[in-house]
Amino acid sequence: MSKSASLTDTLFAKLEAQITSGLMPPGSRFPTQKIIAERESVSRTVVREAVARLEAQGLTVSRQGSGVFVADDARYRAFQVTRGEMRELSDVIKLLEMRLAVETEMAALAAARRTTFNINEMRDALRHMAEVGDDPVAAAQADVEFHLAIARATQNDYYVRLIDFLGLRLVPPRSLYLRDQPEPAHQAYAAKVRAEHDAILDSIVRMNPSRARAAARRHMQESLSRHSELSNEIAAAKPPAA
Numbered sequence: 001m002s003k004s005a006s007l008t009d010t011l012f013a014k015l016e017a018q019i020t021s022g023l024m025p026p027g028s029r030f031p032t033q034k035i036i037a038e039r040e041s042v043s044r045t046v047v048r049e050a051v052a053r054l055e056a057q058g059l060t061v062s063r064q065g066s067g068v069f070v071a072d073d074a075r076y077r078a079f080q081v082t083r084g085e086m087r088e089l090s091d092v093i094k095l096l097e098m099r100l101a102v103e104t105e106m107a108a109l110a111a112a113r114r115t116t117f118n119i120n121e122m123r124d125a126l127r128h129m130a131e132v133g134d135d136p137v138a139a140a141q142a143d144v145e146f147h148l149a150i151a152r153a154t155q156n157d158y159y160v161r162l163i164d165f166l167g168l169r170l171v172p173p174r175s176l177y178l179r180d181q182p183e184p185a186h187q188a189y190a191a192k193v194r195a196e197h198d199a200i201l202d203s204i205v206r207m208n209p210s211r212a213r214a215a216a217r218r219h220m221q222e223s224l225s226r227h228s229e230l231s232n233e234i235a236a237a238k239p240p241a242a
Helices: 005-021 033-040 044-056 087-112 116-132 138-154 157-170 174-178 183-205 209-237
Strands: 058-061 069-071
Touching: 005 033, 005 044, 033 044, 044 058, 087 138, 087 157, 087 183, 087 209, 116 138, 116 183, 138 157, 138 183, 183 209
Parallel strands: none
Antiparallel strands: 058 069
């Protein structure tokens, strides 16, 4: 990473924190780029790139002839889960902890409210997952399709929007968990995930919210346990600090 990129990242994080903490409330005007550059001891280019990133994420708005202002709904737009974060095992575990709470209730609502169309969507997603076989990217996309179909079955658009927002970040990369494991390990992993998905679908088909909740919780808990165990193994394998 270049020095300029590092300075931009640092300044962006600092300005973002000022917004999300409320130190710079919605509607407040940013200092000029010249003032920020002098205050932070960075170039105008670094400031311009950091501010442009804030605007790209909806945290600020530029008003012609007036300057840059904190967006009225900036604190509501601040939540992000980036693809880069999902390369780190610790962040995958955090996301799984959040999903454990969300997906259990989502499955229960889906069981209570699903339609025949919703069931067909879920079955299509699982069929797609089986067809793609060993292709991890296609399998992950089919996995997302399955959970998105469950979200739609709740008849609650907020669930749909959340799952759609997470997209492929929803599914931990198989390579992260399996790493250098042989092919049979990959096949066993895929078969286990399919069985967990089948249990969720069966409960939703039967319109049994309590069973759907339990099946979804078991699925998420299994994934969380697998990645937590891997994290512990990696930590144990590290040489002690000098």
